[in-house]
Amino acid sequence: MLRDLLVAKASEGLAVRVLCDAIGSLSLPKGFWQPLVDAGGAFAFYAPVRFTPRLRHRDHINFRNHRKIVVVDGRTGFTGGINVGREYLGLDPKIGHWRDTHMRLDGPAVVRLQQTFIEDWLTTTGELLEEARYFRRFGQQTPGDAVVQVVPSGPDRQWSLIHRIYCRAIAEARDRVWITSPYFVPDRVMQATLETAALAGLDVRLLVPQRSDARLVDWASRSYYGELLDAGVRIFKYDNGFLHAKTMVIDDWLGTIGSANMDIRSFHLNYELNAFVGAA
DSSP: OHHHHHHHHHHTTTTOOOEEEEETTTSOOOTTHHHHHTTEEEEEESSSOOSSSOOOOOOOOSSBBOOOOEEEETTEEEEESOOOSSGGGGGGGGTTSSEOOOOESSSSHHHHHHHHHHHHHHHHHHOOOGGGGOOOOOOSOOOOOOOOEEEEETTTTOOHHHHHHHHHHHOOOEEEEEESSOOOEOOOHHHHHHHHHHHOOOOEEEEEEOOSOOHHHHHHHHHHHHHHHHHTOOEEESSSSSOOOOHHHHHHHEEEESSSOEEEIIISSSSEEEEEEEOO
């Protein structure tokens, strides 16, 4: 179990910190992370909400932390669409096979991944992680030659960066735009951008799940299909279980994997993070 492995590492003296979104982890048993704390690690819920007849001013059902971040020794990181839970291992019989996409990063790109975690941890706990041992120096030699930009976005920022990069990248495409998203509820700007690309003769494809785990969202998604199909967008449905991957490929020069769905909530309400990988 992941928790037991983290407890073992904390017992060895490693700095182990776990941050979970309070709404996304509602089903977590009380005291689940206490063994980690007892071993010297630390755990916190991001933006907890008290479900009382009248919510406190600082309680928000929206503005959830949807980011998926793992940082190891400041040198290696992981991000993408995978959460931690039985269903993400395909062990929930109601959902079945789970299809997702995650990525490993090595080198300087991990610095931005770690910076985002540090910001979220500070916001949640008030603890500033500033010890020098957390920050690695990278020389001229890097593990690979890919150009990687880690981009966080959220309601605390003036601009919705992931949304704007998506729109700009689609507008710059010259051959193809391939997108996977489990939830598809775009705003008018994103819808128009996709339709314009298709009308220009580009190969625009959207891959979504055949059966969603959120029926209301599934109905909302279908309301967009007519106009998109009329414009020439090709829509495919994944039927081998549930598709949870959030990816986009633009021609041969840009790809992205992250936590942001192709929907209004991810672009404007949630705290998200995507890694954009460009051709060297």
